[in-house]
Amino acid sequence: MPDLQALFESAREGDRRSLARLLSQLEEGGETAAQLSALLFPYTGNAHVIGITGPPGSGKSTLLNALTRAYRERGETVGIIAVDPSSPFTGGALLGDRIRMQDVAGDPGVFIRSMATRGSLGGLARAAREIIRALDAVGFQRIMVETVGAGQVEVDIAQAADTVIVIQAPGLGDEIQAIKAGILEIADILVVNKADREGAAATLHILQSMLSLSQPAVIRHHGQAMTIQGVKSSREGWTPPILQTVALSGRGVSELMEAIERHRAYLEESGEGEARRRRRIAEELAALARERLWARVVHQVGRARLDGLVDQLLRREIDLHTAVERLLE
Amino acid sequence: MPDLQALFESAREGDRRSLARLLSQLEEGGETAAQLSALLFPYTGNAHVIGITGPPGSGKSTLLNALTRAYRERGETVGIIAVDPSSPFTGGALLGDRIRMQDVAGDPGVFIRSMATRGSLGGLARAAREIIRALDAVGFQRIMVETVGAGQVEVDIAQAADTVIVIQAPGLGDEIQAIKAGILEIADILVVNKADREGAAATLHILQSMLSLSQPAVIRHHGQAMTIQGVKSSREGWTPPILQTVALSGRGVSELMEAIERHRAYLEESGEGEARRRRRIAEELAALARERLWARVVHQVGRARLDGLVDQLLRREIDLHTAVERLLE
Numbered sequence: 001m002p003d004l005q006a007l008f009e010s011a012r013e014g015d016r017r018s019l020a021r022l023l024s025q026l027e028e029g030g031e032t033a034a035q036l037s038a039l040l041f042p043y044t045g046n047a048h049v050i051g052i053t054g055p056p057g058s059g060k061s062t063l064l065n066a067l068t069r070a071y072r073e074r075g076e077t078v079g080i081i082a083v084d085p086s087s088p089f090t091g092g093a094l095l096g097d098r099i100r101m102q103d104v105a106g107d108p109g110v111f112i113r114s115m116a117t118r119g120s121l122g123g124l125a126r127a128a129r130e131i132i133r134a135l136d137a138v139g140f141q142r143i144m145v146e147t148v149g150a151g152q153v154e155v156d157i158a159q160a161a162d163t164v165i166v167i168q169a170p171g172l173g174d175e176i177q178a179i180k181a182g183i184l185e186i187a188d189i190l191v192v193n194k195a196d197r198e199g200a201a202a203t204l205h206i207l208q209s210m211l212s213l214s215q216p217a218v219i220r221h222h223g224q225a226m227t228i229q230g231v232k233s234s235r236e237g238w239t240p241p242i243l244q245t246v247a248l249s250g251r252g253v254s255e256l257m258e259a260i261e262r263h264r265a266y267l268e269e270s271g272e273g274e275a276r277r278r279r280r281i282a283e284e285l286a287a288l289a290r291e292r293l294w295a296r297v298v299h300q301v302g303r304a305r306l307d308g309l310v311d312q313l314l315r316r317e318i319d320l321h322t323a324v325e326r327l328l329e
Numbered sequence: 330m331p332d333l334q335a336l337f338e339s340a341r342e343g344d345r346r347s348l349a350r351l352l353s354q355l356e357e358g359g360e361t362a363a364q365l366s367a368l369l370f371p372y373t374g375n376a377h378v379i380g381i382t383g384p385p386g387s388g389k390s391t392l393l394n395a396l397t398r399a400y401r402e403r404g405e406t407v408g409i410i411a412v413d414p415s416s417p418f419t420g421g422a423l424l425g426d427r428i429r430m431q432d433v434a435g436d437p438g439v440f441i442r443s444m445a446t447r448g449s450l451g452g453l454a455r456a457a458r459e460i461i462r463a464l465d466a467v468g469f470q471r472i473m474v475e476t477v478g479a480g481q482v483e484v485d486i487a488q489a490a491d492t493v494i495v496i497q498a499p500g501l502g503d504e505i506q507a508i509k510a511g512i513l514e515i516a517d518i519l520v521v522n523k524a525d526r527e528g529a530a531a532t533l534h535i536l537q538s539m540l541s542l543s544q545p546a547v548i549r550h551h552g553q554a555m556t557i558q559g560v561k562s563s564r565e566g567w568t569p570p571i572l573q574t575v576a577l578s579g580r581g582v583s584e585l586m587e588a589i590e591r592h593r594a595y596l597e598e599s600g601e602g603e604a605r606r607r608r609r610i611a612e613e614l615a616a617l618a619r620e621r622l623w624a625r626v627v628h629q630v631g632r633a634r635l636d637g638l639v640d641q642l643l644r645r646e647i648d649l650h651t652a653v654e655r656l657l658e
Contacts, residue, residue: 034650041648055385274643281642281649282635286623288653293622294615306611313610314603319370320610321363324617 004036012043012138016111019138023113026130037130040137045277047079047136048264051161053147058169059193063247063256064146068110070257071142077109079135079143083116083128083157111140125156126287129280132160158186160280162273163263165256167191168207170199184210187240189259195244195252207242237270238263301327333365340467341372345440348467352442355459366459369466374606376408376465377593380490382476387498388522392576392585393475397439399586400471406438408464408472412445412457412486440469454485455616458609461489487515489609491602492592494585496520497536499528513539516569518588524573524581536571566599567592630656 007025010018026033050067054060061082068078113131115124128145135143147157158164166187184190190211192204241259245252267273298306309327312318318326336354339347355362379396383389390411397407442460444453457474464472476486487493495516513519519540521533570588574581596602627635638656641647647655 038648038650042645045645278639278643282639284649285635285639285642285652285656288649289626289656290619290623292653292657293626294619297618297622306614310607310611310614313614314607316371316374319367320613320617321367323614324621327614327618328621 004032004039008036008039019111023131023134026134027127040134043137044133045136047140047143049132049143049145049161050260051145051147051158051164052167053158053164054167056148058167059247060146060167063167063191063193063245064144066247066250066253067144067257070253072107072109076141077139079140080110080112081128081131081143081145082112082114083124083145083147111135128157129160129284155186162267162276163188163260165189165191167193168203169194170197170203188238188263190240190242191256192242192244193247196246200244204242204244211240211242238266297327333361333368337365337368348440352460352463355463356456369463372466373462374465376469376472378461378472378474378490379589380474380476380487380493381496382487382493383496385477387496388576389475389496392496392520392522392574393473395576395579395582396473396586399582401436401438405470406468408469409439409441410457410460410472410474411441411443412453412474412476440464457486458489458613484515491596491605492517492589494518494520496522497532498523499526499532517567517592519569519571520585521571521573522576525575529573533571533573540569567595626656
């Protein structure tokens with residue numbers, strides 16, 4: 001425990017190797033991670049957490065880079081978490097994203113962390129929350145979490161953010177499939193990046209139509225009738241703005257930053273920020289409790305009894321619900 | 330309970346409305362779902378479950394359609410589960426996929442079910458397994474589960490399958506990002522669909538390179554150096570074949586079906602099929618037990634006490650791990 005305290009203090013003082021080690025400890029899980037998590041918890045709650053999500057090829061990383069530079073110019077420190085849930089086994093995907101981030105990688109006011117899931121469903125989202133809290137506790141003012149979008153895990157990670165930015169771009173393969181209703185519903189701010197490309201107006205039009213409807217409707221796209229799902233937000237007091245950017249040239253980035261500030265102000269004034277923080281911590285508490293309870297059961301009944309139940313299940317002698325009841329008796 | 334028995338029997342006899350109602354009951358969860366699940370469990374374990382996953386625009390639905398027609402020609406019945414985890418809130422995405430499936434929708438030997446998550450992380454994967462078992466229990470011989478690929482939930486759902494087919498296609502936006510190592514690692518069979526399109530050879534080359542390596546390496550792609558992650562499978566006795574198809578014209582579909590049969594035979598002969606079934610049911614048992622345990626805790630400590638702990642967490646008076654300990658005391 002004294003070592004963990006020293007590690008945390010060193011990380012707070014700006015030592016990057018200590019911070020990297022601290023994050024690795026948290027990702028590993030187990031008793032040390034729990035101690036660290038408890039240690040840094042009182043220091044959390046200050047950062048503004050921004051989720052950035054969108055499909056491959058939408059220019060997320062470039063936009064994140066541009067935002068980071070802009071925050072740095074204002075003197076704010078930035079922590080970046082790049083999540084790649086598509087690589088649950090190897091612990092790392094292709095290097096494209098990381099290469100694009102070299103721009104800001106040398107800056108001491110910026111810290112970049114890549115994460116890949118390597119285990120249970122939900123493990124990544126949980127670990128991401130621990131990493132967010134750690135970057136918060138050591139003093140980063142803005143924390144940006146980048147995910148590739150579309151999956152439930154990404155939705156879950158995005159919901160760990162105060163402000164969620166959903167990025168689309170024109171011409172990403174099959175547009176009918178690419179713009180998904182679920183990912184739009186979590187958006188606080190929508191961005192059509194690569195707005196100088198052909199098809200940007202059409203992408204903008206589809207997004208506007210989706211957001212203005214609460215029912216499916218038929219619109220015309222490239223001269224063809226296309227059914228779209230309405231995803232009109234039920235949130236009071238905040239209509240997600242749709243912005244256009246060209247991240248490569250920086251066009252629209254300052255407007256995006258203004259929208260982020262407006263959303264941050266809205267969160268505090270409306271009480272929605274408080275409500276989100278509450279929901280989030282309650283969910284984390286439940287998830288952690290479920291893990292602990294299961295660990296206790298395994299410890300108490302033992303592996304042999306557990307294997308015996310699995311054998312019976314495989315032979316269809318009992319069903320799952322009966323097995324659970326016997327297990328928890 | 331007698332009603333559920335009647336519903337199940339009617340579904341087994343081929344009544345589609347009963348089957349649809351049964352599946353809805355299962356998706357809803359709760360006590361009725363648990364009873365139904367227990368009721369049909371002894372009848373499961375006969376179907377061959379095929380997972381089909383790939384990015385939007387890769388032609389998954391078209392290929393699934395072609396496979397379905399081919400199985401129907403052989404006289405086999407086919408259950409199809411279309412999972413859309415990207416739509417966790419509205420319960421439905423755009424209608425593109427469903428339109429593409431009209432082809433087989435009128436056939437009484439085919440049953441199609443769409444699913445969208447609407448709740449907790451992991452809820453979709455669990456519900457999908459219940460739906461798979463139900464289609465198995467009422468007698469469908471092939472069950473195909475289609476997911477959009479790339480996320481952890483999709484990986485989890487794919488792992489509920491006996492044979493996992495991963496589809497890629499040339500020219501899907503940013504190829505560096507599109508071909509993800511994680512999704513390749515779960516592939517039993519790889520397919521480059523739209524093989525008549527420009528770029529198919531390059532996509533094939535990238536896949537072959539990734540599968541032949543166990544370490545990252547630099548290859549040349551469009552004249553540029555590109556770093557790829559090696560994902561060489563550690564499985565004994567089975568090397569995932571890479572096939573080329575043009576689903577629209579049917580090219581390569583019979584070769585794909587042969588590969589599926591080879592894989593099915595491999596599963597039984599090697600014992601790998603048994604090992605997968607074992608792992609799967611053990612995981613389900615654990616997940617179900619965790620849910621039950623948490624429900625008990627909530628019931629015992631009560632909402633008020635739970636809210637009180639959340640308040641303390643929000644004020645940073647206690648940390649998560651301390652809160653869990655107090656909860657489980």
